[in-house]
Amino acid sequence: MEKEHSPARVLVASGLLGVAVVLAALNLRPAVTSVGSVLEEVRNSLHASSTWAGALTTVPGLCFAAAGGTAPWVARRIGLPAAVSVALALLTGGLIVRVLDGPFVVVGGTLVATAGIALANVLIPVVVKDAFLARIGLMSGLYTGALQTGGAVGSAATPPIDVALGGWRPGLASWAVLAGVALMVWLLAARTRPAPVVEVDPSDSGRRSLLGNRLAWTVTLFFGLQSCMAYIVMGWLPAVFIDAGVSRGDAGLLLGLISLLGLPVSLFLVPIAARARTQSWWVVGLGVFGLVGTVGVMVAPGQAPLVWSICIGIGMSVFSLAIMTITLRARTGEDTGRLSGMAQGIGYLLAALGPFLFGLLHQLTGGWTVPFVLLLAASAGQMIFGWLAGRPRFV
Known part of the structure; x- marks a missing residue:
């Protein structure tokens, strides 16, 4: 050393x-x-x-x-x-x-x-x-x-x-x-203030790339898949509800409700989850709500849109845990910067592709079932990679 x-x-x-x-x-x-x-x-x-x-x-x-x-x-x-x-x-x-x-x-x-x-x-x-x-x-x-x-x-x-x-x-x-x-x-x-002198392993270069780090890719895919889900929901869910007979005004209110539900989860759940040894169960627990809401909209969008929206909103609040995971899986501020850059850079690229693919599948099939299979796959992937990213390890 x-x-x-x-x-x-x-x-x-x-x-x-x-x-x-x-x-x-x-x-x-x-x-x-x-x-x-x-x-x-x-x-x-x-x-x-x-x-x-x-x-x-x-x-x-x-x-x-x-x-x-x-x-x-x-x-x-x-x-x-x-x-x-x-x-x-x-x-x-x-x-x-x-x-x-x-x-x-x-x-x-x-x-x-x-x-x-x-x-x-x-x-x-x-x-x-x-x-x-x-x-x-x-x-x-x-x-x-x-x-x-x-x-x-x-x-x-x-x-x-x-x-x-x-x-x-x-x-x-x-x-x-x-x-x-x-x-x-x-x-x-x-x-x-002046930074303290710290002891570091000389083999751990301050400029190392995280592209070959398995945990960094796990965090990136977790962040990217939850962002992909969120962008699809924000871009397409009102259209799905309207197509099922929900009024345009109510569809907009339901989307607003989904956005607002993330606030209490961020303020109250994230500090609790941060103190836990692992965040995996919290990620999966929220993901289950999102999965239930997604399946509900897929099979019966006009039957209980408020219930499905609440479930999806709770599920989408996993965004707070995704941001927190970036800080928890890095030992130093410098590593946090690199992990944040990688996760958000690649993650938002996945997020931008999600709504495009969802709309393309809808156009090709003329319905919502096949696009929702994509959304369900993203939801399942988010839970899997979120579980792995939530375990106490460091890049």
Whole structure:
């Protein structure tokens, strides 16, 4: 064994830093969900095509996938506090730029904003690992709860803000205020101190790749399959309900309920699960709810849509455990960054493919049964890899 220095400075845990993490998390979804709620208005105002709308909605997923290898590299080059600052600055600037001109500027601004989100997606779990090691469960729950709240509020609040401010441009730009506040609080909270000298095994290179690590792939597939399920549900479940006779308004409310159910699970279950020796049983327990809800929608979507939606919502809340697993399966902040980048980079790519394949199968078969077989396979795979990822091991 020999002594090496960990990164020169580390973040100092504080209440203000905790607030900064929560504020950052609140901003990691509204930039995406706010557009969906006014997309038709935006498209008609700009005289843009459906292809343009498709490109606009595809940008976030591609950015999330591309961030996998970029975020850890940025953090190594300029330090974790500065990297998060850059991420929030990109988000704030992109939200402002995208409302200034026509279709290409909207796409360009969205690209900049979601690039910031993609960086923060990977880096915030590293902040939790580095600064809140003794409170990983609590901070992971607060982080994922804020993430889900931001997504729901972005979708629900943008239309009335649009009406109140007189159009989609000020309505979408208003989210830059929240992002700017998060950036300012982060700059105030991100105090650092010299890192302690630690003993490490010289054979364990700080730049080792995780692509050959079996546990890293297990965590990646767990994260990717749960994201794939979530994207399919968010993109297609309302259409399935409507096709079964549920009104459009009720279908939208059911999707909102599914999103909101993740909040209490994140706040209360994640801290408990973090203290357990293994998280495997928690993952499978939530997965069973999702499996029941999926089968229910598959065989009788119009019979008990509220029950199926509650089950699916509880099942989808496994997202909180997937984020927490990234921090628990790594020993150091640097390993957390690499694992977070790999899991989210490849995972969001799987998530982007899910809705496309689901829709393609529906188009080819003219029904919902075969697409739901895909969803059931993703659900089963999530439970299997989640069980394996939940065991107490390290990459």
